Amino acid sequence: MYIDENLKFEDIPSKLESIVKSMDDETLKKFRWFQEKAYTILEKYLFDYAILLQYEAKIIIAAIIAFVVKDPNTKKESTSLYYLPLIITKYLTNNDLISIIEGLNFKAFVYDGVDDIEYVKLLNKILREEGRIPFKSDAKLIAVRLKQEDIYKSRRLSNKSSNSLTFLQKDEIIKTYRKLVKGINPDLEMTLELRRMGFENVQDIRGYFLYQDKEGKKHTVAIVVEYIKNMGDMWQYTQDYLASLISRLSGCEDIDEGYVKSYCSDYIEEVKNIAGIIADMHIKLSQIDEEDFGKRDANTSDIQDLLKSIRSNFYRLLSFMKSGNFEEPIDSMIKEIVLQQDFLTAKLQEFENSSVFGKYMRCHGDLHLEQILKTENGYVIIDFEGEPTKPIEIRKKKISPLKDVAGMVRSFSYAACAAYFNYLQQSGTLENERIERLLSFWAEVVTQNFIESYVNLVRKEAPDIIPEDESFDAALALFKLDKALFEGLYEVNNRPLWFKIPLKGILECIKDLKF
Structure with a gap:
């Protein structure tokens, strides 16, 4: 709260810097737009502003606020700028309240104004x-x-x-x-x-x-x-689909890959269509003849960056796994991953001077089921901004289109596991193994059809952007492994109950690299 008994409402902009400094840090951290929630806010100040509208009972300000924060792990300090449209009004609306101002014969309320109609x-x-x-x-x-x-x-x-x-x-x-x-x-x-x-x-x-x-x-x-009228994103659509699938097939005795492939033909057709759209996106991106977009050969530094990311995250994850206490089946999966450490180290070494990665170009970079909207007329891909916490130059870097393919494959795996966890919360334990096997078959069938459909189209239109047949699986396994390791670090720190999902993915990637 900011208090100035001599302040008039119309003079609030002149005190905006002090008003910003008085805003409660914990209140600001509760807003979804604030990305450094785990950091300590050392200081905040008004970086810049413009008054968009001002009249007797309301002021609308386009504010840019600087936050000086400290990473609790590295102890490093950094400054981030946030765009925050502020609505300052004499009326209490109870929506997105940031602070309160008390002045001369008035009380005003400060809101995040991004949704304000005016x-x-x-x-x-x-x-x-x-x-x-x-x-x-x-x-x-x-x-x-x-x-x-x-x-x-x-x-x-x-x-x-x-x-x-x-x-x-x-x-x-x-x-x-x-x-x-x-x-x-x-x-x-x-x-x-x-x-x-x-x-x-x-x-x-x-x-x-x-x-x-x-x-x-x-x-x-x-x-x-x-605004595109839609039926929701493909993640939620897939969760609803799998819940229905479990309900229909939970009593079946003999469920195998062929049975699932036949029974899920409708969803498989959707996956093939999505694979075709993603392939078309990559083909068109590869045809853009501009410096920031043009395709190029993968160079040594590209491969080194990927291998460095895998090694770094693998050893970080190992330290978490070795120091933690885990129940079955997670404990057995961890032991198996530890046993594969020497193999993985040697295998990564083989890729040091490899040239099997196809082309590097601009891609989505963070593609998964939630980034695809389902509409009555097809599908729409959204959110091309990449990881918001990273600098623009990193998000604009060229990458193999296999990063997008790997993101989708990992998303299918997550969808199956999430559906299984939802099932466990709502049911007994009689059919757990059967349902888990059903969903595992589903993920395998869907993944196979997605990859085949994607590859077939790309091979016809832009064959050079992905590796040759004999190298494709190994290169894709590396990108999937990079993604699964990143997921593992997230889950072990944030959702331990979901830790099994990336561990399973890591083991699958290691298995793929053995062939």
């Missing part, structure tokens, strides 16, 4: 006019309008009137990038390039907003995209 209307107006809003530091908020039309959809409302009634829809989403980093966000860049190449399984972008500092450096603040 703030959204202001952004829409700024975009429509392609405005340039000055900030206190001489920086600017620049609106770039890509679509001139204000209406995305129209349909006849009624045929019962002599007058023609047409319903106009303006379905849009404003996606705000809270953590401010220099450069054009890959989400914006990738979506625009894919659209330009004729790839329609992404959202259409109406426009975007840039924060340009006084030195001319640009930061992506937000994009305005078409």
